[in-house]
Amino acid sequence: MVKEQDFLEKKASYCLDLAKKLGATDASVVVNNSISETVNFRNKKLDESNRSDDLGIDITTYIGKKKSSISSSNLLKDNINILIEKCIETTKNTPEDEFNSLPDKDLLVKNVKDLNLYDDTHLNNESKIEYLKTLETSASDDKKIINTESSFTEGKSNFILANTNGFCEGYKTSSFTASSVAVAKDEKSMERDYEYTRKCHLKDIKNADELGKLASEQTIRKLSPKKIGSEKIPIIFDKRIAKGILSTFAGAISSSAISRGTSFLKDKINQKIFTDSINITDKPDILKGLGSRTFDSEGVMTNTLKLVDQGILKHYLIDTYNGKKLNLKSNGRCGGSTNLYFENGKIGYKDLLSLNSKCLYITETIGHGSNIVTGDYSVGATGFLVENGEFKYPINEITIAGNFKDMFQNLNLANDLEFEYSINSPTMLIEGMVVAGK
Amino acid sequence: MGNFFEKSDLSRNQAENIISDTLSKCDDGELYLEDTKSENVLLDDNKIKNSSYNSDLGFGFRAVSGEVVAYSHSNEISENSLKQSSENLKSTLKSAQGIYNQSIPKSNKKYYENINPIEEKTLNSKIETLNKVNEYLRKKDNNVKQVTANFSGEQKSVEIIRSGGETLTDVRPLIRFNVSVMLERNGRKETGVYGIGGRQSYDSYLKDENWKNVCDEAFRIASVNLESKPAPAGEMKVVLGPGWPAILIHEAIGHGLEGDFNRKKTSAFHNLMGQKVASEGVTIVDDGTLDNKRGSLTIDDEGTPTEKTVLIENGVLKNFMQDRLNARLMKTKSTGSGRRENFRHIVLPRMRNTMMLSGNQTQDEMIKSVDRGIFAVSFGGGQVDITSGKFVFNCTEAYEIINGKIGSPIKGATLIGDGPSILKEVSMVGNDMMLDPGIGTCGKAGQGVPVGVAQPSILINKMTVGGTNL
Numbered sequence: 046m047v048k049e050q051d052f053l054e055k056k057a058s059y060c061l062d063l064a065k066k067l068g069a070t071d072a073s074v075v076v077n078n079s080i081s082e083t084v085n086f087r088n089k090k091l092d093e094s095n096r097s098d099d100l101g102i103d104i105t106t107y108i109g110k111k112k113s114s115i116s117s118s119n120l121l122k123d124n125i126n127i128l129i130e131k132c133i134e135t136t137k138n139t140p141e142d143e144f145n146s147l148p149d150k151d152l153l154v155k156n157v158k159d160l161n162l163y164d165d166t167h168l169n170n171e172s173k174i175e176y177l178k179t180l181e182t183s184a185s186d187d188k189k190i191i192n193t194e195s196s197f198t199e200g201k202s203n204f205i206l207a208n209t210n211g212f213c214e215g216y217k218t219s220s221f222t223a224s225s226v227a228v229a230k231d232e233k234s235m236e237r238d239y240e241y242t243r244k245c246h247l248k249d250i251k252n253a254d255e256l257g258k259l260a261s262e263q264t265i266r267k268l269s270p271k272k273i274g275s276e277k278i279p280i281i282f283d284k285r286i287a288k289g290i291l292s293t294f295a296g297a298i299s300s301s302a303i304s305r306g307t308s309f310l311k312d313k314i315n316q317k318i319f320t321d322s323i324n325i326t327d328k329p330d331i332l333k334g335l336g337s338r339t340f341d342s343e344g345v346m347t348n349t350l351k352l353v354d355q356g357i358l359k360h361y362l363i364d365t366y367n368g369k370k371l372n373l374k375s376n377g378r379c380g381g382s383t384n385l386y387f388e389n390g391k392i393g394y395k396d397l398l399s400l401n402s403k404c405l406y407i408t409e410t411i412g413h414g415s416n417i418v419t420g421d422y423s424v425g426a427t428g429f430l431v432e433n434g435e436f437k438y439p440i441n442e443i444t445i446a447g448n449f450k451d452m453f454q455n456l457n458l459a460n461d462l463e464f465e466y467s468i469n470s471p472t473m474l475i476e477g478m479v480v481a482g483k
Numbered sequence: 484m485g486n487f488f489e490k491s492d493l494s495r496n497q498a499e500n501i502i503s504d505t506l507s508k509c510d511d512g513e514l515y516l517e518d519t520k521s522e523n524v525l526l527d528d529n530k531i532k533n534s535s536y537n538s539d540l541g542f543g544f545r546a547v548s549g550e551v552v553a554y555s556h557s558n559e560i561s562e563n564s565l566k567q568s569s570e571n572l573k574s575t576l577k578s579a580q581g582i583y584n585q586s587i588p589k590s591n592k593k594y595y596e597n598i599n600p601i602e603e604k605t606l607n608s609k610i611e612t613l614n615k616v617n618e619y620l621r622k623k624d625n626n627v628k629q630v631t632a633n634f635s636g637e638q639k640s641v642e643i644i645r646s647g648g649e650t651l652t653d654v655r656p657l658i659r660f661n662v663s664v665m666l667e668r669n670g671r672k673e674t675g676v677y678g679i680g681g682r683q684s685y686d687s688y689l690k691d692e693n694w695k696n697v698c699d700e701a702f703r704i705a706s707v708n709l710e711s712k713p714a715p716a717g718e719m720k721v722v723l724g725p726g727w728p729a730i731l732i733h734e735a736i737g738h739g740l741e742g743d744f745n746r747k748k749t750s751a752f753h754n755l756m757g758q759k760v761a762s763e764g765v766t767i768v769d770d771g772t773l774d775n776k777r778g779s780l781t782i783d784d785e786g787t788p789t790e791k792t793v794l795i796e797n798g799v800l801k802n803f804m805q806d807r808l809n810a811r812l813m814k815t816k817s818t819g820s821g822r823r824e825n826f827r828h829i830v831l832p833r834m835r836n837t838m839m840l841s842g843n844q845t846q847d848e849m850i851k852s853v854d855r856g857i858f859a860v861s862f863g864g865g866q867v868d869i870t871s872g873k874f875v876f877n878c879t880e881a882y883e884i885i886n887g888k889i890g891s892p893i894k895g896a897t898l899i900g901d902g903p904s905i906l907k908e909v910s911m912v913g914n915d916m917m918l919d920p921g922i923g924t925c926g927k928a929g930q931g932v933p934v935g936v937a938q939p940s941i942l943i944n945k946m947t948v949g950g951t952n953l
Contacts, residue, residue, distance in 0.1 A: 094551075094554070116538075118538075118540055128536070128538060140610065142532070236870060237749070237871065275716045275953055307672075412877055413866070421895055423877070425873065425899040427871075444898075444948075479716050479952075480716075481717050481950060483947075
């Protein structure tokens with residue numbers, strides 16, 4: 046069982062009191078406990094079981110405008126005392142920064158809404174094993190599948206965030222995650238693909254049989270890929286890749302990238318960065334949402350933000366420090382976006398596929414090729430050639446490249462949005478990108 | 484020996500008894516105790532943005548039976564907690580009927596000193612150096628618009644207690660100094676990054692104002708990129724410079740030669756042992772025994788002394804990298820490659836310092852031989868799909884080569900290739916092998932561990948360059 050609220054609260058208030066006593070003018074502390082249990086299967090047999098119990102503490106102390114922080118997983122009193130002393134010493138020796146402060150009191154959350162983020166159900170290892178048996182049987186049904194690895198993780202955590210302005214809040218969350226990775230082989234090639242499901246509540250996760258089938262199908266269809274020539278071609282991003290592009294967008298509008306001047310979207314507020322039809326929302330209060338939270342990692346309340354409205358950038362994701370630097374108020378996004386999504390486009394998935402006589406459908410990218418300073422994008426990719434709306438054959442060993450500034454202006458969305466993860470996108474079409482192949 | 488039991492209600496004796504009892508019918512396993520102190524001092528945007536200190540303590544208890552691993556970790560070193568972990572392991576491995584493998588090789592060699600780099604230099608002197616870095620770079624050129632510099636240091640003490648009470652210990656220092664600079668000219672922004680580090684004190688890297696060299700190099704890369712034009716797209720010849728570009732070897736070949744992927748037959752190399760996988764003249768080793776290098780280890784995280792493992796010798800595949808579990812199942816010996824990020828993670832076979840050894844050609848000869856291609860000097864990061872063998876890495880400094888001459892710098896592009904065939908495309912191996920400056924972190928299964936890479940200049944006949952210029 047994860048530690049209860051009052052245990053965490055006591056630890057937190059002990060730290061705040063001691064920090065004050067030793068000379069801190071302000072302090073904040075996070076105490077968290079998370080327990081997770083994982084069972085892994087490989088080729089229909091038990092491969093690994095793993096239990097972890099993590100208790101951790103993060104303390105930030107301020108002396109005027111000086112700030113320093115420590116973190117530790119050793120919560121023995123002796124150790125905490127030594128660490129807080131060390132933290133205060135370090136704070137004294139750290140130069141002042143005029144923007145350092147706790148969040149404004151009037152922005153702190155008043156009422157913590159229950160967003161139904163905790164499911165108390167405990168699934169014992171035998172039940173996890175049952176789920177994985179079904180999953181692996183389904184995933185390895187086809188003879189082309191030569192290896193399967195699947196995993197089930199149950200996680201429970203609890204935390205308290207407290208500061209010397211009297212803020213002290215926290216809550217429990219849970220997650221249930223199942224995944225399956227399959228390897229398929231034919232005479233010409235060996236390929237790997239995956240599928241996973243993750244929810245706050247056990248009863249919402251995908252059925253084991255269905256998950257296995259998806260992993261298997263997605264792997265087999267990649268067999269015997271071809272390499273194509275280099276050309277400019279319309280590219281369709283599968284939802285699981287499209288959400289990564291949205292995540293890069295979130296990084297580029299974080300207040301730290303903006304205030305440091307290291308984002309290609311700096312000074313683009315109230316400017317059109319997408320076409321008219323594009324809307325992006327960040328909604329923190331979705332019930333059971335994987336990114337839901339009523340306050341951010343500083344305690345600031347979160348509200349729904351329409352980040353992009355009809356193509357126009359309306360908000361950055363702002364925390365206290367960078368907000369003060371930019372002369373803006375925190376909008377409760379310390380720690381990033383919450384449940385972030387592109388709103389649905391107007392066109393169906395099938396119609397999007399047949400909008401061009403020939404296009405590439407990308408299902409996986411590899412490499413760290415997004416540069417948020419310049420907006421340049423270049424990654425390795427695998428996917429399929431699509432002609433007249435039909436999947437023709439798998440493709441690999443190519444790269445796709447462009448610049449986000451242009452990509453955003455040439456972006457079109459299908460109407461197939463689903464709330465599967467914390468970042469979600471409908472299927473995405475981008476024109477004008479370059480594929481490098483043969 | 485560490486003092487993991489000093490502040491605990493659990494005595495060493497009790498712990499040994501619980502370990503021996505839990506592992507009695509297992510093939511292998513151990514209690515891994517870890518105490519890590521780390522710091523980070525960061526200058527960004529003209530200010531000291533962060534000065535933080537972390538103290539991390541905990542244990543990971545592992546039991547292995549056949550192919551099955553049971554693992555439990557906690558940061559509470561207490562009798563209760565260890566007993567709870569023991570129960571978890573026993574319940575997973577109820578039917579274990581193995582014989583515990585006692586043998587573990589011994590060595591007296593040490594590849595770094597028992598120091599705590601964090602305490603060897605005061606916070607004030609670190610802050611002072613960072614401020615000098617900032618001033619130096621901003622004075623150097625009006626186009627410098629952002630400077631980020633940081634020190635990170637760590638001392639990790641580990642203790643491995645095996646069934647029967649055999650105990651192995653190691654204290655590992657690790658530091659890194661990094662500088663990133665952004666230039667802006669005519670509305671165009673480009674970044675340059677450079678860093679150094681390894682398993683020594685900060686001062687052994689930063690004596691004689693050596694930090695200026697790090698700044699100059701970051702600045703030089705950013706300046707080159709300000710002049711860069713769009714990269715070409717398509718297949719062409721690629722000359723790789725010496726040192727850090729060896730992450731190509733790490734991604735393309737290294738991961739595919741790790742024992743676990745080969746035991747599971749998911750690596751594209753699993754059936755190629757003893758076969759020719761590279762051009763003649765290509766020899767690749769993975770070496771944990773280089774003094775003070777980032778990827779070096781006196782013992783690995785299972786207690787096995789590290790070694791220099793020959794992976795490919797003159798083009799022929801000779802060995803995989805093994806931890807104890809995969810070595811046992813593949814009927815070979817551990818190569819001292821069992822590593823974990825920290826006590827929260829299970830051991831996996833991992834790389835240490837992966838190196839392609841020198842040949843006898845010169846970089847100049849390589850460039851002269853290329854009609855149309857690129858010369859890649861530095862990279863950001865890379866990634867590989869073990870199964871299909873396809874790998875990528877991102878250039879952070881590269882030039883076009885036209886008619887045997889180095890031309891304009893080109894924008895950061897991704898290069899993509901095929902692991903099992905790329906080494907057969909190596910047509911020249913240089914005489915200028917160099918180690919990277921000590922900055923690599925390798926990610927696998929969500930675990931990051933410090934690694935090193937080295938190579939001479941090489942010429943690759945054919946790779947796909949992911950630019951935008953058709």
